[in-house]
Amino acid sequence: MKLARCVMRKFNFLISALLFGVLAFSTSLIVAHAQSGAVRKGGGTSNPTPVLSPSTTPGDNAAALYEDAAGYADRKFAEFERDRVPFSQRLADETRQQQRELAARHAAQLAARPQPLAGTDLYYLGLLQHLAGQASQAVAPLRRFLGEGAGTPEFLQTARRTLTLSAAAAQRFDEAEAALRDYAGHDPKKHAEMFQLRSVVAAAYFKAGKLEQAAAHARETFQSAQFAAEDQASSSEKRAQMIAVSGAFLAEVYLKLKREPDAVRTAEEMLRLGLSLPSAQLHTQALALLAENGRGDYPFGRAVDESAAHAETAPEIEVAQWIDQRPVRLSDLRGRVVLLDFWATWCGPCRVTMPRLKTLHEQYRNRGLTVVGLTHLDGRTGGATPAEDLAILKDFKRRLRLPYAFAIATDAANDRRYGVRHIPTAFLIDRRGRVRYITVGAGDDTHAALTKVIERLLAE
Numbered sequence: 001m002k003l004a005r006c007v008m009r010k011f012n013f014l015i016s017a018l019l020f021g022v023l024a025f026s027t028s029l030i031v032a033h034a035q036s037g038a039v040r041k042g043g044g045t046s047n048p049t050p051v052l053s054p055s056t057t058p059g060d061n062a063a064a065l066y067e068d069a070a071g072y073a074d075r076k077f078a079e080f081e082r083d084r085v086p087f088s089q090r091l092a093d094e095t096r097q098q099q100r101e102l103a104a105r106h107a108a109q110l111a112a113r114p115q116p117l118a119g120t121d122l123y124y125l126g127l128l129q130h131l132a133g134q135a136s137q138a139v140a141p142l143r144r145f146l147g148e149g150a151g152t153p154e155f156l157q158t159a160r161r162t163l164t165l166s167a168a169a170a171q172r173f174d175e176a177e178a179a180l181r182d183y184a185g186h187d188p189k190k191h192a193e194m195f196q197l198r199s200v201v202a203a204a205y206f207k208a209g210k211l212e213q214a215a216a217h218a219r220e221t222f223q224s225a226q227f228a229a230e231d232q233a234s235s236s237e238k239r240a241q242m243i244a245v246s247g248a249f250l251a252e253v254y255l256k257l258k259r260e261p262d263a264v265r266t267a268e269e270m271l272r273l274g275l276s277l278p279s280a281q282l283h284t285q286a287l288a289l290l291a292e293n294g295r296g297d298y299p300f301g302r303a304v305d306e307s308a309a310h311a312e313t314a315p316e317i318e319v320a321q322w323i324d325q326r327p328v329r330l331s332d333l334r335g336r337v338v339l340l341d342f343w344a345t346w347c348g349p350c351r352v353t354m355p356r357l358k359t360l361h362e363q364y365r366n367r368g369l370t371v372v373g374l375t376h377l378d379g380r381t382g383g384a385t386p387a388e389d390l391a392i393l394k395d396f397k398r399r400l401r402l403p404y405a406f407a408i409a410t411d412a413a414n415d416r417r418y419g420v421r422h423i424p425t426a427f428l429i430d431r432r433g434r435v436r437y438i439t440v441g442a443g444d445d446t447h448a449a450l451t452k453v454i455e456r457l458l459a460e
Helices: 002-038 062-070 072-082 089-111 120-131 135-148 153-169 173-184 191-207 211-230 236-256 260-276 280-292 302-310 348-367 386-400 413-417 444-459
Strands: 321-323 337-342 369-376 405-409 425-429 435-440
Touching (some): 062 089, 072 089, 089 120, 120 135, 120 153, 135 153, 191 211, 191 236, 211 236, 236 413, 260 302, 302 444, 321 386, 337 348, 337 444, 348 369, 369 413, 386 405, 435 444
Parallel strands (some): 369 405
Antiparallel strands (some): 321 405, 337 425, 425 435
């Protein structure tokens, strides 16, 4: 089972990303909330609570104890930068460990008060214990705080998030499920945060060998990733990463359950999403999963046909200067098939593809193909100024006798918009302006596939 081997090679990384990456993300949300001024003792929101300096003694104020621990790593990293201390992973790990130890001490100090804790003191105790990695201990104070029902909606949602994470880490699944449902039923919430919480719960079930429950949450996680773009803060690049990680994890769970057809369907769904976002990175990851399962010819027929029903209009490109082409927008090219090639002068494989692109331009332009070579000024062309870089690009095009248009951007915004992580990457956009196929690389097979899909799109 080739797909199983492919996914299994990624499995340990995926579990680590889901558990540790999600916990770090959620902790950052909690820290940001604490430093926003919304977590003053008593629930006031009038003024921001200052971040304490390393020399400040927080006393026994619950909010101050939490902020002291939550801000520890940032303060230390700022000190390292100021003192020009060389970065190393060991230094970063030691700093994070010191932060956890400080959080544990502050939590113990808060828990040792002679009077019973109540209100936001319980909230901060739970946050401190969560920050310290004391998942089991954090559950009780957070549950008590939520039971009291006192606090702003932001307080309560942060407590629900943290309770979900802590209960899942402690494999207290009933409590994790209840907290997750509670979070989902209240505002404010975000799709990206639901993705994070479901990821942790799914990974915890998987780690415990509860595969059916893991599959249910993994599927919801995969679906949450698809809707994450509804959050303004979620870029298409981040959304594609979420889909890729959650999709690969879902496929792994299905394979563990011996449900290979479901795993393949998940890879096919990733492929369609890579086209609709669009994201070259997600698209190629999905193709790799399918190819490993002996379905390497999938995109040349069925995928191109099915993509018409799912494809979205290609994002517009930002172009500062055109070479050998009057200024146009992609929307101006409706009715033609567009081959949008991302490249750079310093990229050797890009130069390999250029004679092939020239051939495609000459062979198909009269049938409706427009080839656009898209690059940006990144300082690597050797010019000291943008004007000199542009002159070098013009000379480059002339020397290689490339007849198709060059579109020059000032930055890498187009790369991010199209999910381009490697070059050369080419997108085929159909006559209706929809991304229908993506290739990455300069191999003979890649060129053959590109030619085959061009023929199909021109025939539509």
